[in-house]
Amino acid sequence: MNSQTVLTLGQDSLEVMLMIAGPLLLVALIVGLLISILQAATQINEMTLSFIPKVLAIFGTLLLLGPWMLSTLVDYTTRLISSIPNVIG
Numbered sequence: 001m002n003s004q005t006v007l008t009l010g011q012d013s014l015e016v017m018l019m020i021a022g023p024l025l026l027v028a029l030i031v032g033l034l035i036s037i038l039q040a041a042t043q044i045n046e047m048t049l050s051f052i053p054k055v056l057a058i059f060g061t062l063l064l065l066g067p068w069m070l071s072t073l074v075d076y077t078t079r080l081i082s083s084i085p086n087v088i089g
Helices: 003-042 047-082 084-088
Strands: none
Touching (some): 003 047
């Protein structure tokens, strides 16, 4: 196992992590921004007002994208496990 193999495995794992976490983080960012604009316009400073919509939006995103996220993770894990003989020797 050489350094190029380790770098490739690390790069692939970071890519899969970003693909899986990216949509959730993007939805949380957009909902948080919209709620912040609403709070600034109405001058309501309530912490739960920003927390509850984010949780609901992330839950909805998980319901919609959950199967795709799971299949992406399973495909990556399958590729990783099947490449063990090539990595070892």
